[in-house]
Amino acid sequence: MNSTTATFRPPNPNPNLIKFKPNSHPTHMTSPTVTKKLNHLVTEFKTLHQPIDRVKKLLHYASLLPEFNQSRKIESNRVTGCTTQVWIDATINDVNGMSFHADSDSEITKGFCYCLIWLLDGADGREVVEFRIDDLEEMNVGILPVRASSRVNTWHNVLISMQNRTRDLMLMQKYGGDNNV
């Protein structure tokens, strides 16, 4: 079964959260490339000088993460190596466009997932695979260097998981198989 490229439209945000700094929301950008999206996200986080504001921003994004299909919380969708529990579901359409859904038991992690999905949802599979974790470092969310592979580095583990799923799906697309892994 081939899926269509999902447009990532967040549900109505929690009004309490949106009160805080209703920055121009990234989803309002029109057909931006992954690079443009990344620049937007980096700029957005760079303008937040206080750690608490960056945490608030992530919580805001966590509240926008679409509800995850509970039946997809299966072992093969679990991102391993995180201190939090994270699930990623990925699909690919006929023209290699990727679609992702995610959930976590941690609100901050959900915020990370929202950002990653916003960056890569709808992108070509090759773009997803070629995306470099180092590019996220400038966002300065948390004091951990993003490039470090670590149990607590959700950015890293979730991105790697998205890229691995994408590779698998692209191979299946090429050689046949289920387009949802």
Next chain:
Amino acid sequence: MFDEIQKVNNGSKLVYLDNAATSQKPSVVIDALNEYYRSYNSNVHRGIHFLSARATDEYEMARKKVAAFVNAPESSEIVFTRNATEAINLVAYSWGISNLKPGDEIVVTIAEHHSAIVPWQLLSEKTGAVLKFVSLTEDEVPDTKMLQELLSKKTKLVVVHHVSNVLASVLPIRDIAKWAHDVGAKILVDACQSVPHMVVDVQNLGVDFLVASSHKMCGPTGVGFLYGKSELLESMPPFLGGGEMIKDVFLDHSTYADPPSRFEAGTPAIGEAIGLGAAIDYLSEIGMQKIHDYEVELANYLYEKLHTIPGVRIYGPAPSQTVHRAALCSFNVEGLHPTDLATFLDQQHGVAIRSGHHCAQPLHRYLGINASARASLYFYNTKEDVDDFIRGLVDTVGFFSSFK
């Protein structure tokens, strides 16, 4: 002691409460490392020149200091390893493979660190030995009665922690060693959370093997040690081959050095071992009993303060006149993920605590949780640090509650 580390936190106060993961290092330890590399850097045991002799003297002096610190009868009963994990693996691969056969049993508690579980799983796969697990009592301490009941003539090894890195409970090692010996078994004690915090006397405890790591006791990373009774170490084959662990090497066979050299293949962590010696001098000067008494007071203060916060669930036994907890609390706050909590405490309050499973996933599963937060103290922490942590925690809980 923390001048440089505080700079990392932009000069504002940093409350470091992740001491069960690793401790901070006093200047004397850093100076000892610096001195080795600047003044007498050389390989040990091999050279006849002055520098090598000096390095060898200092390295072997560090071994003597470790032996005295845990009251080992002989310094040759101390093997330097990379860390406690390697020390446990050394026993598993050397003693374990030589002594275990199918059907033999290893008794382990579910509260062990992964480093004291996984090596025995690997050993079981190789030998056919069976792992038997001790669970917890209602008070959330390893059930020593169950441990006693699991012991039989089949038991060949008992593996227990001295102090739990999650539950803060303290096991009666002397009793457990006696029970193990009564059925002819050996006992290995993971003392990573006790050696840095209290007087540990291997002779008084009557243990066969004991492991600890340097970095949790003010020493450098990259070095740990194994204490093993001399008759056991002498009977054990090498773990790794090469370097200083040989007597003679021929093309078709080799003969091996006596312990501890037999188990120290390759160039050891010389400077780090010397640094560990300096850490032991530092701790000994303060006094381990004094450190322990102060930490018991801190432990009670931490528990009582944390206990008063609504929605907080602390794991492990409640302190009492008879139950002394280590100076750490693993806990969860209802409706709040420990990683979110730890992130906010770090970012907003400069309080460093740990979140996750603390290398104790089986224990977390038993407790019905995926993760917990952990605040762990050392002798350089104060009640003011605990107050800062509690204030930060109350603020954190309030912050996340406001978004619900």
